[in-house]
Amino acid sequence: MSSESLTFLRNFIRHPVKVGAIAPSSRGLADMMVQSVDWDAADSVVEYGPGTGVFTERIVDRLKPDGRFFAIEQSAELAERTRQRCPGVTVYQDSVANVEALCEQQQIVRVDAILCGLPWAAFPESLQRECMDAMLRVLRPGGQFATFAYWQGVALPAGRRFSRLLRASFAEVRRSPTVWRNLPPAFVYRCRL
DSSP: OOHHHHHHHHHHHHOHHHHOOSSOOOHHHHHHHHTTSOGGGOSEEEEEOOTTTHHHHHHHHHSOTTOEEEEEESOHHHHHHHHHHSTTOEEEESOGGGHHHHHHHTTOSSEEEEEEOOOGGGSOHHHHHHHHHHHHHHEEEEEEEEEEEEHHHHTSHHHHHHHHHHHHHOSEEEEOOOBOSSSSOEEEEEEEO
C-alpha cells in the first residue's frame, strides 16, 4: 500500500464522516471531475476537500495561466499532503463553511467553479445545508459545481437528501457516466447555477 493510501486510510479511520472513503480517488475519477468544468469560463476556482491532491493536480493542469485557485481541506495531514504534491497551491486548513472569508483573503469577489471531494452523503442535513448555503453565496450566476458520489451512498437517506438539495439549488444538475475503476465506483454531479 502506498504512503498516500495509508495517509488516506488513517484519516478515514480517525474521521469517517469528514473523509468519507477508504482510498484516494482514482485518476479516472479525477479526469471525470475536471471534464465537468468549462475551463475557458473559469477565472476563479476553489476546491473543497482535496484530500491527497489527486484532483488538485488536474485542476492546476487545466487552470488558465492567469486563473485564481485555492483549496480548502479540514485535515491538517491531508492539507500538508496536498501542499507537498502541488507546491505553489494555496491550501487552507479550514471548513468550507468559511469559504466567503477565504475568498475575501484571496481577493476573489465571485467564484466561477467549485470542484468538491467532500463526502456529502455522510453529512447530516444541517451540515449539508451550511456548506451549500456558503457555496451559493460565493458562486457567480451561471457558476459551475462538480462533486462526486459513490453509488452505494446514493440510496442512503443523506445521499437522497443531497440529490434533492442539488436540484433545489441549481438550475441544471446532470450525472456523468460511472467511473467503474474507482474504489468504490462513483459518478460526478455536474451542476450549474
